[in-house]
Amino acid sequence: MKYLALALPLAVGGLQGTPPVRADSSLGFPALPSPVPLHFRQMLAGMVPVKTRELRWMLSFVGKTARLTATTRSCATSMQPGDPPPCRESYAKAVAYSGTWQTRPYGMEVWLEAQPVPENFPSEMRLICLKTVVGVLPAGAKLLPGDACDGSSPPPRWQPGQTKDVALWHCSIQEDSAKPWSGHGNVGPFAFAGGAGIEWLYLNNDCAGQEGAFRFPSAAK
Numbered sequence: 097m098k099y100l101a102l103a104l105p106l107a108v109g110g111l112q113g114t115p116p117v118r119a120d121s122s123l124g125f126p127a128l129p130s131p132v133p134l135h136f137r138q139m140l141a142g143m144v145p146v147k148t149r150e151l152r153w154m155l156s157f158v159g160k161t162a163r164l165t166a167t168t169r170s171c172a173t174s175m176q177p178g179d180p181p182p183c184r185e186s187y188a189k190a191v192a193y194s195g196t197w198q199t200r201p202y203g204m205e206v207w208l209e210a211q212p213v214p215e216n217f218p219s220e221m222r223l224i225c226l227k228t229v230v231g232v233l234p235a236g237a238k239l240l241p242g243d244a245c246d247g248s249s250p251p252p253r254w255q256p257g258q259t260k261d262v263a264l265w266h267c268s269i270q271e272d273s274a275k276p277w278s279g280h281g282n283v284g285p286f287a288f289a290g291g292a293g294i295e296w297l298y299l300n301n302d303c304a305g306q307e308g309a310f311r312f313p314s315a316a317k
Contacts, residue, residue, distance in 0.1 A: 109131035125227055125263040126290040128204065129157035129197065134265070137313060138284050140279030141173060142300035148173045149279050152187060155288055157197070162206045164193040166217075191217040217283060221269055228266035230287065231259030232294050235312040245303035252305030262310070263290035276308050 126134055133156040141148040147170040156163045168190040172185035188242040195208035234256055244250035268274035269284035277284060278298050287294060287310065298308035 123234075124290065126265065126288065128225070128265055128288075129162070130155070130288075131157075132242050134288035134290070137293065137295035138277050138279070139295055139297045140300070141297070142302075142306075143173070143175055143304070144300040144302055145279065147171060148183060150183065151190065151283075153272070153286055155286075160196055162195055162197045162208060164208055166192075168191045190214065195303060218271070221283070222271060223267040223269055223284070223286070225265045225267035225286075225288075227263070228287075229261050230266070230310050231261050232262045233257070233259055233309050233311040235314045236311070237311055238307075239301070239305050239307055240270075241301065241304040243303065244301075244305045244307075252301075252307060254307075254309055258278045259310075260312075262289050264294070278308065306308075 128134075133154045136153045136155075138151040138153070139148070140150075150169050150171070152167045154163075154165050156165075166189075167187035169183065169185045169187045171185050191210050191214040193208040195206060195212050197204060197206040199205075204225075206223070208289050210217065213219040233254055237254050237256055240253050240255050242254055243249040265288045266289065267284065267286040269282070273281045274285055275282060276298070277296055278300070287296065292313055294310050295310050295313045296308060299308050
């Protein structure tokens, strides 16, 4: 049987009476285990996918139980390079994982599995979560078309392209080679920040641009 394990690079507490990891007040890292749910959104869009796909993940802890749930929706895609059109479809429950968590000298381990076994999702996963700072684009940032194929003209670029550093827990899926999520045959990794969280947007516009980036979610989404 495979398990999902979250390993954090700090001495943490929880099941054995020691305190949990606390947020770093200078950098704003969320606590883990968090007293409130942590959120992350993955979005695949562009001219190439038949439909825009969105996944919303929520990581929560209730006592000795860890829960990781996802809702999903698919919407009409755009035939022009740039940001996808607004999606009005409702989210549907996709998968729910649950299990126990335990602290270790090197961090935290969490064992999770899904019941019933979901379609198009692994029944079990193994994660390693590390305290990480990533650059996040402003809400509404777009990938301007360029040359993503032969390099004969300027490459695609994000606009606005200035990022803000965000402290979060970056959780890679070990069985998925920790590759950035492109929506094709993989699920992770995850990036759990505080508050409303952040999103990973992957745009596939063929030779006009194939890139992913972290972005702040728009208030309307």
